[in-house]
Amino acid sequence: MSGRKAQAARNDELILQAARAVFTSDPGAPIAAVAEKAGVGISALYRRYPSKEALLQKLCGDGLKLYIEVTERALAEEGDAWEAFAGCLRGLVDADTSSLTIKLAGTFHPTEELDRDAARAGVLAEEIHRRTAEAGALRPDVTVTDISLLLEQIASIRLGDEKRTAQLRHRFLALAMDALRVPAGHRELPGPPPEDAELAARWSPAG
Structure with missing residues (x-):
């Protein structure tokens, strides 16, 4: 170069x-x-x-590609389905792709490439969820969209410097994974899970 x-x-x-x-x-x-x-x-x-919009599109495009990379890597793992799923969640927390969703959803117009990558990410999320559930390791009343919002909640944790923030995010992810894993004495979850359409609607710019 x-x-x-x-x-x-x-x-x-x-x-x-x-x-x-x-x-x-x-x-x-x-x-x-x-x-x-x-x-x-x-x-x-x-x-x-x-333009600012082009920059936002690039940021979110990179975030989607990173999400795809982390999830594909987890799906390629052989062996224990729960460990692959847990590793995927830890990788996504480290990648911090959910911070982009929290802050940037609805602030720009998605491109065709972003739509394609989002569709691919959705397919991969469904696949790793299905594989973990079929292995009997994931509580059956948890959906893919539940996991999406869980990752957003963890991404909202910001305290101290980057190192401290990362420590706390992984602490709360570990707590959440204990609640997701089967077997455990779980109570029935209140209310219906979030719908795909509810999550997707946030990416439509206001006005």
């Missing part, structure tokens, strides 16, 4: 890291705040991402 291309790649990584930090903190922040945090000129940012 030439010096100019290497610098462009470094700038792009700085921009994406800054954008994630800025927009998961304040989705309404201007794109100039991203340039400032990244330490690049606004013109350099606009050369790579012509």
Whole structure:
């Protein structure tokens, strides 16, 4: 990679890291705040991402691809279905893809590529859920959408620095997994599970 291309790649990584930090903190922040945090000129940012919407699309696209990667890796594992499922959940917590959903859903128009990746992610989530349930390791009244919202709740934990936040997220994930696993003396869950349509509706921009 030439010096100019290497610098462009470094700038792009700085921009994406800054954008994630800025927009998961304040989705309404201007794109100039991203340039400032990244330490690049606004013109350099606009050369790579012509609008805030394009930048948000890129962030969520990368998040979906990471979700797909983590879940495919878990599905490729042989052996104990629960351990593969638990490893998948831990990987998704580390990837922090749910933070993007919490903050950015409905703030931009999804592209066709995002729709395709979202559909693929959904298929994979259904598959690992089905495999774990069929192994008798997952309580039968828990749905895929229950798991989605559980990951969002864990992603909402922010306390101290990044290391402390990660510790706490995995602590509460461990508590949640004890409640998900069979056998256990579970009480019936109150209320119906969330519907796919309820989750999907959040990605339609308001107005």
